Amino acid sequence: MDNLITKTTELALHLIQPYIKNAPAPAFIIDATCGNGHDTLALAKMLFGSNTGVVQHTPARLLAIDIQPEAIAQTEALLCEAGFSGEVADGRISLICGSHADLTDFFPSDAEAAAIIFNLGYLPGSDKTITTTAETTVKAAEAALGALQENGILSITIYSGHEAGAREKEALMAFASELDPHLYHVAYVSMPNQRNHPPEILLITKK
Ligand SMILES: C[S@@+](CC[C@H](N)C(=O)[O-])C[C@H]1O[C@@H](n2cnc3c(N)ncnc32)[C@H](O)[C@@H]1O
Structure with a gap:
C-alpha cells in the first residue's frame, strides 16, 4: 500500500471512497475543481472502472467543474486516454466550465450528491493568479x-x-466551525511536523 499520509490528495480520495461505495444508487459525485483531471480520473475509476476493486455504480453520474477552459480540455483528454470517452459521450461524466460558486446551477435541483471534492488553489503549470478565493x-x-x-x-x-x-x-475554518453540530460533523486533517504550510483536508458530512 502507498504511504497514504504522505500524499494529501490521495489521502482525501481514500477518505471519501467508502462514502462513494456506500452511496445509494444512482451515485452522484462532484469534482468542483477538476484542474488537470487527476482527481476526476480517480473518481471515474471508483464509479465506472472495471478493475479498480472499489465499486461500479450503474447508473452513476460524475460532474467535473473548473473555471478555466484549458482545465476542462485537459480533464477530458485525460479521461478519454484512460478509456472513459464513452462515459463522457453519454453524459455519465459531464464537464462544466464555470465557477463552483454556481454549483447548483449545473444539475437538477432534486439531485443529491454522495461526495463533493474541492482541491483548492491554482492550476499547476498555469496562471497562478487564477486561483480559488x-x-x-x-x-x-x-x-x-x-x-x-x-x-x-x-x-x-x-x-x-x-x-x-x-x-x-x-x-x-470560520465557516466550518460555525456549522450546527446537530446537522454536520466536521473533521480537519493537518500535518503538524511538516514545514512550509503543508496541505490540509477539511471534511464535512451531513448527518
Ligand atoms: C489545484 S487545482 C485542481 C487540481 C485538480 N483537482 C487535479 O486533480 O488536477 C485548482 C483548480 O481550481 C480551479 N478554480 C479556481 N477558481 C475556481 C472557481 N471559482 N470555480 C471552479 N474552479 C476554480 C483552477 O482553475 C484550478 O484548475
Missing part, C-alpha cells in the same frame, strides 16, 4: 452542503502557503 470557495462550500445527501461527504484540500490560500483557509 475565500469568497467564492465559502459560497461554493455552502452550496455543496445544500447539495449533499444525508451521510454524504464534502472534502476540501486546502493550500494555505500562498496569500489567497491563507485567506481562504481562515474563511473556511
